Amino acid sequence: xxxxxxxxxxxxxxxxxxxxxxxxxxxxxxxxxxxxxxxxxxxxxxxxxxxxxxxxxxxxxxxxxxxxxxxxxxxxxxxxxxxxxxxxxxxxxxxxxxxxxxxxxxxxxxxxxxxxxxxxxxxxxxxxxxxxxxxxxxxxxxxxxxxxxxxxxxxxxxxxxxxxxxxxxxxxxxxxxxxxxxxxxxxxxxxxxxxxxxxxxxxxxxxxxxxxxxxxxxxxxxxxxxxxxxxxxxxxxxxxxxxxxxxxxxxxxxxxxxxxxxxxxxxxxxxxxxxxxxxxxxxxxxxxxxxxxxxxxxxxxxxxxxxxxxxxxxxxxxxxxxxxxxxxxxxxxxxxxxxxxxxxxxxxxxxxxxxxxxxxxxxxxxxxxxxxxxxxxxxxxxxxxxxxxxxxxxxxxxxxxxxxxxxxxxxxxxxxxxxxxxxxxxxxxxxxxxxxxxxxxxxxxxxxxxxxxxxxxxxxxxxxxxxxxxxxxxxxxxxxxxxxxxxxxxxxxxxxxxxxxxxxxxxxxxxxxxxxx
Numbered sequence: 001x002x003x004x005x006x007x008x009x010x011x012x013x014x015x016x017x018x019x020x021x022x023x024x025x026x027x028x029x030x031x032x033x034x035x036x037x038x039x040x041x042x043x044x045x046x047x048x049x050x051x052x053x054x055x056x057x058x059x060x061x062x063x064x065x066x067x068x069x070x071x072x073x074x075x076x077x078x079x080x081x082x083x084x085x086x087x088x089x090x091x092x093x094x095x096x097x098x099x100x101x102x103x104x105x106x107x108x109x110x111x112x113x114x115x116x117x118x119x120x121x122x123x124x125x126x127x128x129x130x131x132x133x134x135x136x137x138x139x140x141x142x143x144x145x146x147x148x149x150x151x152x153x154x155x156x157x158x159x160x161x162x163x164x165x166x167x168x169x170x171x172x173x174x175x176x177x178x179x180x181x182x183x184x185x186x187x188x189x190x191x192x193x194x195x196x197x198x199x200x201x202x203x204x205x206x207x208x209x210x211x212x213x214x215x216x217x218x219x220x221x222x223x224x225x226x227x228x229x230x231x232x233x234x235x236x237x238x239x240x241x242x243x244x245x246x247x248x249x250x251x252x253x254x255x256x257x258x259x260x261x262x263x264x265x266x267x268x269x270x271x272x273x274x275x276x277x278x279x280x281x282x283x284x285x286x287x288x289x290x291x292x293x294x295x296x297x298x299x300x301x302x303x304x305x306x307x308x309x310x311x312x313x314x315x316x317x318x319x320x321x322x323x324x325x326x327x328x329x330x331x332x333x334x335x336x337x338x339x340x341x342x343x344x345x346x347x348x349x350x351x352x353x354x355x356x357x358x359x360x361x362x363x364x365x366x367x368x369x370x371x372x373x374x375x376x377x378x379x380x381x382x383x384x385x386x387x388x389x390x391x392x393x394x395x396x397x398x399x400x401x402x403x404x405x406x407x408x409x410x411x412x413x414x415x416x417x418x419x420x421x422x423x424x425x426x427x428x429x430x431x432x433x434x435x436x437x438x439x440x441x442x443x444x445x446x447x448x449x450x451x452x453x454x455x456x457x458x459x460x461x462x463x464x465x466x467x468x469x470x471x472x473x474x475x476x477x478x479x480x481x482x483x484x485x486x487x488x489x490x491x492x493x494x495x496x497x498x499x500x501x502x503x504x505x506x507x508x509x510x511x512x513x514x515x516x517x
Contacts, residue, residue, distance in 0.1 A: 052122050053284065054293045055300060058099060059085075059119035061261050061312050062107060064092035070112030080106050086261075088268040091319040093312070095119065095261045117308040119261045120292065122284050149230075149238045151429055153408050154421040156365050157227070157393030157441055160374040163240050165490035166448050173241025173447040175455040178228050178277045179270030180440075181263065182221030183252045184212030186425040189222060191230035191237055196246045200273040203250035204262040212425045214254045219425035221248065223432055224281045226423030227440035228447070236429060237422055240444025240489065241451065247273050252282065260284075260309060263348070267316040271323045276450045276457075278320060279443040280329040280354075281436035285344040286310060306345075313351045321353035326450070326459040328443045330435035331358045331382045338384025339480060346382065355463055358383055359394025359438040360473075360486055366405045366417035375473050377481040381435055388483035389463075390470055392445075394438030395419035395431070442466070445489045452493050465492055 060082075064070060069087045073094065077084055082098030092114075100106065107116045158164065166172075177197065184203075187196060187210065203210040212219040229246050230239035251266040252258035263280070270278050290303035320327050329349040336344075349356035359378035377383065378396045399415040407417060419431035449465050450457045469492040470485025478484050 053286070054121050054295060055302075055305075056119045056121055056259065057295055058097050059259070059261070060096045060098065060103060060107070061117050061119050061264065061309075062094040062096060062113060063115040063117075063308075063312055063315055064094070065112050065114040067092045068112075069094050070110055072110045073107065073113060076106075076110060082107075086265055088265065090272070091268045091316065093264060093268065093315060095265070115308050115311065117305055117312065119259050120309060121257060121259045123257050149232065149234060149236055150408075151237045151421060153369075154410065154417065155237060156362060156369070156372075156374060156417075157395070157420055157437075158238070158240060160360070160393045161240070161441055161445060161486070162488050162490035163444070163448075166445075166493045167242075169490065169493060171448045171452050171489075171493040172232070173229065173239075173244035173444070173451045176241065176276045176447040176451045177245045177247055177274060178241070178279060178443055178447050179247040179249055179266075179273065179275035180221060180225045180228065181249045181251045181266045181270065181278060181280045182224055182282065183256065184208065184210060184214075184219060184221055184250050184254045184425075185225060185248045186219055186222045186423070186427065187211050187248075189226070189423050189425075189427050190233065190235050191226055191239075191423050192222065192246065194231040194233060195229045195239075195242075195244065196248060197273075201246075201248040202266075202269055204265045204269070205250050205253050205258070208250065208253055210248060210250050212254055214425070217424040217426045217428040217430060219254075220281070220432075220436065221250070222425050223420075223422045223430065224279065224436060224440045226429075227420065227437065228279060228444045230423055240441055241447035244444070244447040244451065247275050258282075260312070264312060264316045267320055267327075271320050271325050275325055276455060277443050277446045278325055278327045279440055280327070280348055281434075281439045283330050283332045283346055283349055283435075285332075286347055287344055289343070310345055310347065310351070313347050317348060317351045317353050321459050324456070324458060326355070326446050326457075326462045327353060328355045328357060328439050328446060330439045331356045331388050333359075333380045333434050333436075334382060335380055336382045336384070337480070338382060338387035340384075346387070350387065353459060355442065355466070356387060356389045356483070357435060357439045357442045358388045358391045358481060358483065359396070359433075359435045360391050360482075361394060361396035361398075361433070362418050363396070364399045364401070364414050364418070366407055366414050369407065375471070375482075375486055378433070378435075378438075380433075381438075381481070383480040385478060385480050385483075388480060390442055390466060390484055391473070391482040391486040392438040392441035393420060393486075394435050394441075395433035397433055442487050445487045445492055448489055449492050465495070469496065 081100040086095045104116045229244040232242040249266040251262040290306035359381040360375045362374045365372040379398045419433040420437035424430045467484040472485045474482040
């Protein structure tokens with residue numbers, strides 16, 4: 001697809017509530033850029049977890065004491081006015097609906113049942129609060145990199161993690177499968193379609209198909225999937241692991257809501273579809289005191305339910321780990337210091353066997369792409385030890401000026417270029433910022449590592465390589481912002497430790513780094 005055409009480019013904010021999603025508004029609702037940044041920054045401060053999690057009174061998650069579903073549970077459903085809606089036999093997890101108010105008590109007494117809890121739903125982001133600006137550009141050639149994916153030079157995140165060096169060393173993710181658990185996806189996007197395993201992909205949102213169906217280009221799932229594995233096809237962008245296969249798993253509606261049972265089901269499905277890596281660019285805060293809302297909006301305190309929900313996710317992530325799947329998720333976008341605030345549990349990143357990723361970004365990269373430092377901690381990223389395992393490019397909007405610059409054939413304010421550029425719906429591309437953008441960079445590196453081994457690696461081995469080859473950018477050793485360091489694709493695949501004192505400048509795409517094709 002090398003014909004000339006009008007290319008749609010969007011720059012958008014994504015720091016809404018506790019997960020990061022691309023944002024949009026109609027043209028007549030566009031706010032001035034500085035107002036947009038102030039609005040988004042204010043929304044990223046403070047978390048009232050209880051106001052966003054609702055108990056689903058007639059829907060339940062059931063955990064078995066073993067890896068099989070008790071036969072009595074199935075046979076007694078009718079007596080409990082219930083119906084099993086899903087059974088994940090190998091993981092020992094089931095979901096059910098019931099109109100019996102005593103369902104939990106009754107089902108808990110069945111032999112072989114370990115725990116029964118209500119399902120919970122969260123509005124992961126509010127589309128009404130989203131902001132975005134759409135601009136038009138014309139097809140052109142990249143300015144200097146030598147790569148023919150024409151937006152490649154906007155992808156500073158690949159430069160930060162030395163992805164081109166890994167490709168030139170012969171490692172591109174072939175033979176690996178990455179499951180993306182997210183909202184809907186643009187299944188026909190030319191950057192994604194070549195790498196999608198459609199037969200293995202699935203939607204767990206009962207009323208929505210896998211395809212992103214909102215009438216706008218701001219598809220969070222599409223953006224995340226493109227960062228991981230957009231194809232090296234001479235078109236648009238390129239993923240960190242451009243030859244990895246994508247298993248697309250819809251666990252949130254296109255408007256951002258999702259039940260925890262959908263996420264659990266998505267994890268199990270990805271494992272059963274032989275995923276090597278699971279990327280979850282999503283997150284929710286579970287208050288230790290169990291403060292939730294019921295379906296009428298009344299506050300309910302149920303600390304036991306909070307712990308049970310955490311345990312249900314633990315069972316799912318442990319299942320993935322035991323079956324050889326590396327699980328990567330976001331640290332969160334509320335600038336929370338986990339060393340001080342212990343009132344909340346961030347899931348799934350705090351669950352066992354999940355690699356939690358914080359976000360890094362440049363400040364004014366477009367002013368000096370050849371030399372800009374790319375690894376400042378993002379202004380919004382959560383941090384803390386042991387909350388953060390690794391760091392990766394997530395983008396930011398903290399550069400204070402409003403001057404415009406041109407990179408390649410795209411003109412925009414300087415701060416826009418500091419965000420992460422990737423694929424969107426309606427065969428478009430857009431900028432976004434958040435730890436949701438950081439996790440897929442790390443997942444792409446994990447895919448490169450696993451691909452080097454021939455597609456078979458234990459998650460503990462993958463994590464060890466990511467940790468020991470990460471660039472130690474904070475204080476020596478593990479620190480609250482970078483964890484064990486910012487991931488480095490090149491050192492990860494060649495197996496060498498990055499130099500102890502890395503250069504504090506960009507290793508620019510445009511400085512003699514031809515991409516192996």
